[in-house]
Amino acid sequence: MIKDDKLSDVLGTLHKLTSAIFSDAIQRKLILDNLTEAVFTVDKEVKITSFNKAAESITGIAEKDALGKKCTELFESSREDDFCIICQVLQQKRPLTKQTRQLEVGERLIPVMVSASPLTDNSGEMVGGVQSFQEIQEIFQRQLVMDSAFDGVVTVDLEFNITLFNKAAEQLTGYSQDAVLGKPFDEIFYSPEQRLAMGATPLKQAVQTGHPVVEESIYFKTASGDILPVSVRAAPLVDARGTLLGGVKSFRDNTDRIQTNLILDHIVDGVFTTDKRGMINSFNRAAVEITGYPQEEVLGRLCHELFASDSCQERMKQLEGQQVKLEPMIEKNLYLNVRDGRIVPVSMSSVPLLDSQGNLIGTVQTFRDVTHQIQHRYILDSVTDGVFTVDQNLNITSFNKALEKISGYTQEEALGKKCQEIFKSELCGTENCPMLQAISSGGMPAVHNTTLQSKTGSSIPVNVISNVLTDEEGNVIGGVETIRDLTEITELRRKLASSGEPQKGILTRSPKMQRIMSVLPEFSKSDATILVLGESGTGKELIAQSIHSQSHRSDHAFVAVNSGALPDNLLESELFGYKAGAFTDARKDRKGRFAAAEKGTLFLDEIGDISPAMQVKLLRVIQSKTYEPLGSNQPVKTDVRIIAATNRNLEAMVSEGTFREDLYYRLNVVKIELPPLRERMEDIPLLVEHFINKFNQQRDRHVDGVSEAVLSILIHHDYPGNIRELENIIEYAFILCHEGLILPQHLPEWLTGGKEEDHSVTGPLTLKDVERKAIIESLRRNEYKKMKTCRELGISKDTLRRKIAAYDISDNELLDQ
Structure with missing residues (x-):
């Protein structure tokens, strides 16, 4: 609707024309023809009684052709909004003002503003009516333009009454044009509380100051009572001469923008958008916090100039040129210069922003501060052990430098992969997976020794701790x-195991055994016959092998024969060999063990079990250094060193006459008596570790050691079978225990008495733990007498005192059994 302030003037003139003073028709005609507005009058039957010059000019109808005709007859219309509003006015007896109509003149449609009012005489009786209209082509075109605008547009006069209200304003606010035209703008759109809080609205500020005003966040009250968030642009309204006529305000619904900003402000990552030139046009709260720049400082600025980043500049060049298809940039690590001069490491992603036709209109940039991640990375990379982390699906989320070196995989190759795809351990993908055990236990670390497969396919022994x-x-x-690489430790152990030292194959800390081992090098230098005495399983053959390996005969064979396991005829042929035809099945010559051990060492085990007849033949060989193969009468010279062994008491057998005295003395040139295992209990931890390593290799297991409870059981056992019995116990435990620690329930039932106690497991015993345990047990066995303990352990009193202090062994601990 367009406001018409001249209607009152027209009506006033018409009322004067009906008075007695201006009753002259000529004078009335002259006055009406001088009006700029088109005017015609009608009687009570709506017949035209006057038709002024302006009406003739607009309609093209002469007054003489109009007089006497009804308005509807003169201005026929096929439109619903009839031009002749005077009919309605006479019927309702009230005026209608500022009505926009389309006047049909021939084939033309003329937009006009129409007003009408009843005419009364001096007595107040209605005598007819008057209708005025004026052409509003320019105003109408302006209205059409405004109605096509996307933004709501309102104009006001100098009193801030609404003079124009476009279609978009109607749609946004819910008010119709008729409801708001001519009314104060502030009263329509602001509550009293808002007007009081705001003071001057943006429109008033623009009119009062003469300068445009921009507000990004204003709230209007709509017709339905809702609150509408809008962004406002207000400006003064002036004519061509610069005269202030009022004000104009455009406004746009900010609901989507505010919702978007609210969403963006709740995102923990920094987010900003740019146009296709790289100008920043949005900047969320997280971006403000990371960079220190408030929104008003960054909006409208080029991002690469703001952050001084080469990567941003390169991205903007791609935007400007678009020589290549702009692809998303995902999680790129770069550094931004922020407001306080700091350089912040960020992980940034950038995706193109396209319109509905697929045209590039800008970018969306997201970034997060990765300072803590980089610090975390530096810390992990400074650790010498390999470290990696996984999510709940066992996908690798971090992978440090040490682990790159151990595995051969780079961080980029490992991240996002399942850990079993990278390490390929025999435990991976099974219920024994250390990582799965740690995660499922909810806090109990899982410790294992296992083997990983590197990128090149090599096997790497490692110790893993998962949490x-x-x-x-x-x-x-x-x-x-x-993950700790055990390659060097394993190699060192291998070298030590094959170092060729005098004690090769002999593991001991026992003072008694160490005294024996100390004289073996001297025994090795001689070719004298040696007699090794000891219970079964004490290691007599190992002693014989050690003597041989240290002697000048070590380059030749070491041959062992179990003398007591064969009858005389078989033993004789086994030792001396035979000729073809010596007996039924002797189809060809066969050399015996003496020949096989030529220039080497012949070990005769269980020498106390051979018959007297065989004793005579063996004595002859020792004395004459010759022997005769079965079926031959030709003596054969021999150059062998004989080491005999037995678990029997040969002196008693000599006294009883079951063993030849002369043979005994021939064998007993050098005598070595091996102590049983029960007399060298300090060797048990060392032997246990040896057997565990042995069976781990043989059976491809990953047993870490024994628990303290198991070690206590083993130390307190008598071992009638000696070392062989201990080896059998560990071998039995390997049947039930596949990894981790050997527990009491893994031992043979006869050893534990069928009882399984709940012992705490603290991890595999180290050599220090073993030594500490051995000292404590020795002190307890010797009733805490240190000199006796020193003699048993083969160490000095000062050494014992120093170790007690180093291992923090207290009197309370010794007494607490």
């Missing part, structure tokens, strides 16, 4: 595992 990762509320979010 669960939880957030601040205790929720499981993944796991962490440290």
Whole structure:
């Protein structure tokens, strides 16, 4: 609707024309013809009684052709909004003003503004009516333009009454044109509380100051009572001469923008958008916090100039040129210069922003501060052990430098992969997976020795410790595992095991055994016959092998014969060999063990079990250095060193006459008596470790050691079978225990008496733990007498005192059994 302030003037003139003073028709005609507005009058039957010059000019109808005709007859219309509003006015007896109509003149449609009012005489009786209209082509075109605008547009006069209200304003606010035209703008759109809080509205500020005003966040009250968030642009309204006529305000619904900003401000990552030139046009709260720049400082600025980033500049060049298809940039690490001069490491992603036709209109940039992640990375990379973390699905989320070196995989190759795809351990993908055990246990670390497969396919012995990762509320979010490369330790052990030292194959800390081992090098230098005495399983053959390996005969064969296991005829042929035809099945010559051991060492085990007849033949060989193969009468010279062994008491057998005295003295040139295992209990931990390593290699197991409870059981056993019995016990435990620690329930039932106690497991025993345990047990066995303990352990009193202090062994601990 367009406001018409001249209607009152027209009506006033018409009322004067009906008075007695201006009753002259000529004078009335002259006055009406001088009006700029088109005017015609009608009687009570709506017949035209006057038709002024302006009406003739607009309609093209002469007054003489109009007089006497009804308005509807003169201005026929096929439109619903009839031009002749005077009919309605006479019927309702009230005026209608500022009505926009389309006047049909021939084939033309003329937009006009129409007003009408009843005419009364001096007595107040209605005598007819008057209708005025004026052409509003320019105003109408302006209205059409405004109605096509996307933004709501309102104009006001100098009193801030609404003079124009376009279609978009109607749609946004819910008010119709008729409801708001001519009314104060502030009263329509602002509550009293808002007007009081705001003071001057943007429109008033623009009119009062003469300068445009921009507000990005204003709230209007709609017709339905809702609050509408809008962005406002207000400006003064002036004519061509610069005269202030009022004000104009455009406004746009900000609901989507505010919702978007609210969403963006709740995102923990920094987010900003740019246009296709790289100008920043949005900047969320997280971006403000990361960079220190408030929104008003960054909006409208080029991002690469703001952040001084080469990557941003390169991205903008791609935008400007678009020589290549702009692809998303995902999680690129770069550094931004922020407001206070700091350089912030960020992980940034950038995706193109396209319109509905696929045209590039800008970019969306997201970034997060990765300072803590980089610090975390530097810390992990400074650790010498390999470290990696996984999420709940066992996907690798971090992978340090040491682990790159151990595995051969780079961080880029490992991240996002399942850990079993990278390490390929025999435990991976099974219920024994250390990481799965740690995560499922909810806090109990899992410790294992295992073998990993590197990228090149080589096997790497490692020790792994896995633990669960939880957030601040205790929720499981993944796991962490440290991996220690045991290659050097394993190689060192291998070298030590094959070092060729005098004690090769002999593991001992026992003072008695160490005294024996100390004289073996001297015995090795001689070719004298040696007699080794000891219970079964004490290691007599190992002693014989050690003597041989240290002698000048070590380059030749070491041949062992179990003398007591064969009858005389078989033993004789086994030792001396035979000729073809010596007996029924002797089809060809066969050399015996003496010949096989030529220039080497012949070990005769269980020498106390051979018959007297065989004793005579063996004595002859020792004395004459010759022997005769079965079926031959030709003596054969021999150059062998004989080491005999037995678990029997040969002196008693000589006294009883079951063993030849002369043979005994021939054998007993050098005598070595091996102590049983029960007299060298300090060797048990060392032997246990040896057997565990042996069976781990043989059976491809990953047993880490024995628990303290198991070690205590083993130390307190008598071992009638000696070392062989201990080896059998460990071998039995390997049947039930596949990894971790050997526990009491893994031991034979006859050893534990069928009882299984709940012992705490603290991990595999180290050599220090073993030595500490041995000292404590020795002190207890010797009733805490240190000199006796020193003699048993083969160490000095000062050494014992120093070790007690180093291992923090207290009197209370010794007494606490």
